Amino acid sequence: xxxxxxxxxxxxxxxxxxxxxxxxxxxxxxxxxxxxxxxxxxxxxxxxxxxxxxxxxxxxxxxxxxxxxxxxxxxxxxxxxxxxxxxxxxxxxxxxxxxxxxxxxxxxxxxxxxxxxxxxxxxxxxxxxxxxxxxxxxxxxxxxxxxxxxxxxxxxxxxxxxxxxxxxxxxxxxxxxxxxxxxxxxxxxxxxxxxxxxxxxxxxxxxxxxxxxxxxxxxxxxxxxxxxxxxxxxxxxxxxxxxxxxxxxxxxxxxxxxxxxxxxxxxxxxxxxxxxxxxxxxxxxxxxxxxxxxxxxxxxxxxxxxxxxxxxxxxxxxxxxxxxxxxxxxxxxxxxxxxxxxxxxxxxxxxxxxxxxxxxxxxxxxxxxxxxxxxxxxxxxxxxxxxxxxxxxxxxxxxxxxxxxxxxxxxxxxxxxxxxxxxxxxxxxxxxxxxxxxxxxxxxxxxxxxxxxxxxxxxxxxxxxxxxxxxxxxxxxxxxxxxxxxxxxxxxxxxxxxxxxxxxxxxxxxxxxxxxxxxxx
Numbered sequence: 001x002x003x004x005x006x007x008x009x010x011x012x013x014x015x016x017x018x019x020x021x022x023x024x025x026x027x028x029x030x031x032x033x034x035x036x037x038x039x040x041x042x043x044x045x046x047x048x049x050x051x052x053x054x055x056x057x058x059x060x061x062x063x064x065x066x067x068x069x070x071x072x073x074x075x076x077x078x079x080x081x082x083x084x085x086x087x088x089x090x091x092x093x094x095x096x097x098x099x100x101x102x103x104x105x106x107x108x109x110x111x112x113x114x115x116x117x118x119x120x121x122x123x124x125x126x127x128x129x130x131x132x133x134x135x136x137x138x139x140x141x142x143x144x145x146x147x148x149x150x151x152x153x154x155x156x157x158x159x160x161x162x163x164x165x166x167x168x169x170x171x172x173x174x175x176x177x178x179x180x181x182x183x184x185x186x187x188x189x190x191x192x193x194x195x196x197x198x199x200x201x202x203x204x205x206x207x208x209x210x211x212x213x214x215x216x217x218x219x220x221x222x223x224x225x226x227x228x229x230x231x232x233x234x235x236x237x238x239x240x241x242x243x244x245x246x247x248x249x250x251x252x253x254x255x256x257x258x259x260x261x262x263x264x265x266x267x268x269x270x271x272x273x274x275x276x277x278x279x280x281x282x283x284x285x286x287x288x289x290x291x292x293x294x295x296x297x298x299x300x301x302x303x304x305x306x307x308x309x310x311x312x313x314x315x316x317x318x319x320x321x322x323x324x325x326x327x328x329x330x331x332x333x334x335x336x337x338x339x340x341x342x343x344x345x346x347x348x349x350x351x352x353x354x355x356x357x358x359x360x361x362x363x364x365x366x367x368x369x370x371x372x373x374x375x376x377x378x379x380x381x382x383x384x385x386x387x388x389x390x391x392x393x394x395x396x397x398x399x400x401x402x403x404x405x406x407x408x409x410x411x412x413x414x415x416x417x418x419x420x421x422x423x424x425x426x427x428x429x430x431x432x433x434x435x436x437x438x439x440x441x442x443x444x445x446x447x448x449x450x451x452x453x454x455x456x457x458x459x460x461x462x463x464x465x466x467x468x469x470x471x472x473x474x475x476x477x478x479x480x481x482x483x484x485x486x487x488x489x490x491x492x493x494x495x496x497x498x499x500x501x502x503x504x505x506x507x508x509x510x511x512x513x514x515x516x517x518x519x520x521x
Contacts, residue, residue, distance in 0.1 A: 099132035105145045106131070115369040117148060121425040121462070122207055124249040127200065134197035136186040139179035140204040146172040147211050151424055176208050194232045200250040202226050203257055210465045223261045223268055230254050231273050251277050262318045264470035264477075270318070278311045309337060317381065321476065324388045332396075335385040339404065342378045345371075346411075369426040372419045376429035379415070383408045383436040405440055409447055412437035416454045423461050431455070431464040439478055452485075459487065 106128055109119035122144065131138055150172050183205060186198050206222040230251065255270070255277045262268040313334055320327045320334075386405050389396050412433045419427040434454050441448040458464045471477060471489040482490040 099138065102138060102142055102145065103128055103131045105149070106141060109145065109148060115422040115426040116424055117151070118369070118425065119144075119148065121369060121428065123200075123204065123253065126246045126249050130197060130246055134186075134192070134195070134201070136179070136182040136192075136201040137197045137204075139175070139182040140201040140208070143172060143175040143179045143208045144204050146175045147208055148425070172208075173212055176205070176212055179205055179208070194229065194236050196233060196247045196250045199226075199229050199233050199254055202229055203250070203254045206257065207462075210469050211462070223258065223265070226254055227258055227268055227270070230258070230277075234273055234276060259315065259318070260466065261470055263321060264467075265473035266318075266322060266475060267473065270315075274315055275312075278315065309334070309341060313337070321384070325392065328388070328392055328394065331385050331388050335382065335389060338378055338382045338385070342375075342382065345374050345378055369422055372415065372422060372426070372430065373428050376412070376415055376419075376427070376433040379408050379412050379433040380429060380436045383412070383433070383440055387440055409437040409441045409451070413447060413450050413454060416451075416458065420457055423458070425462050427458070427461060428463045431458050431461065431467050434458065435467070435481070439480070455485065 106119060109117065110125055110128070112118040115121070123141075127137075127141065131141065179201070183198070183201060186192050186201070192198060202222065202225060206226060209222055233251070255274050258268060258270050259274065262270045316330070320331055324331060383405065386401055386408065390398065390401050390405075416427075416430050416434045419430050434451055438448060438451040438455060441451060455464075468487075468489060471481075472492045475491060475493055477491055481488045
């Protein structure tokens with residue numbers, strides 16, 4: 001026997017199992033009302049009902065959900081049944097208009113089981129609810145969907161030919177140019193210029209630009225425009241109650257994009273407004289103990305706790321990278337936090353909040369991508385700060401630092417090898433950790449050769465394209481990157497000699513020796 005129709009509640013020949021429901025009161029203690037209590041305690045939230053439950057007016061536990069294994073049922077069949085039960089139902093009738101077609105395409109990409117083609121790697125699902133309300137957001141999402149759908153399947157081509165196929169296709173480029181025209185009209189309209197829909201549209205178009213355009217000149221304009229818009233939106237501070245989740249997602253996605261870009265380009269200013277977006281401070285804090293994560297009411301950008309650092313730590317990383325010698329105490333503190341958190345980050349993945357069934361269905365398919373991002377980010381920051389501590393000349397345990405460096409480099413290569421299946425959209429921080437490991441690995445070692453080969457494998461990934469578009473403005477980049485990797489862009493800004501550049505807040509000192517010895521976030 002295989003999978004059967006109907007739920008367990010309507011199968012009389014199966015033993016009935018009462019499932020307590022958080023939507024109803026506890027079971028009455030009186031035995032006389034046992035039959036009524038059985039019905040009252042069943043969760044009636046599953047939709048649609050199976051046919052037998054609908055006819056007999058029984059609470060339904062889900063269509064085809066199998067709570068028992070048959071006597072001779074193999075484990076593989078259980079996995080298949082579980083996947084079918086977890087898959088949300090799709091609209092049977094074809095979409096009737098452009099907005100419906102776009103929403104159907106985006107929902108299909110959100111439901112993709114392959115992390116490399118799951119749209120959650122770039123935007124959040126709350127965006128779907130706003131399709132049809134903003135022409136510029138619809139146009140930008142249509143361009144993004146066109147790009148993702150034009151990518152060749154993983155099995156049929158390499159990552160580089162996949163990128164060439166995307167750039168040679170006229171369909172995505174036409175949608176991208178149309179979206180730019182819609183954005184120009186929105187920016188010319190003072191009523192909708194500083195709305196969150198426009199902000200999210202600029203974020204999506206900046207992602208599209210990196211796929212379609214081979215060059216970084218216009219990318220800098222996208223990032224500066226995004227920084228201007230987000231500050232204006234925060235100053236305007238007008239938010240409807242029914243758009244709270246969408247507004248929060250739009251602000252955080254744009255802020256994270258600018259945070260990553262500011263690591264490379266010091267001309268992108270993210271302080272102090274970025275602390276307002278994440279309700280954080282400028283002081284590095286330890287992560288709260290695990291039980292307190294469950295009590296938080298505000299839903300985070302990613303609903304899983306990988307024992308990552310507190311968000312306040314990530315927000316101050318750019319200023320620590322620019323002035324390492326004067327922030328050595330904070331660097332040492334954060335490095336020790338990483339050493340304690342990293343082993344747990346590798347093996348643990350637990351929900352930060354009590355998740356609903358639909359949240360579990362959405363994120364179970366994408367959880368491996370999130371865990372890879374967390375681990376690779378720990379490796380990248382750990383290698384970077386390890387190099388700073390070794391180059392500082394202070395009294396640190398050089399033997400321990402050398403052992404940590406070797407372990408981080410080996411893990412970076414292993415993680416990059418395993419995560420190639422998540423290309424092209426996911427594995428966001430793998431290029432950062434791989435570049436960091438390549439810069440700090442022993443010269444001429446087999447590990448360094450292996451890391452160099454992995455950089456070629458990730459050359460056309462979404463994350464590496466972001467690095468390549470930002471690299472020309474990366475003043476602190478080790479020169480050996482552009483010297484030994486032919487396709488890595490050279491720095492095109494002002495001279496890189498040790499100088500002191502006056503900025504808005506503090507002097508920005510460029511220490512050539514420190515950065516050449518170091519690596520990258």
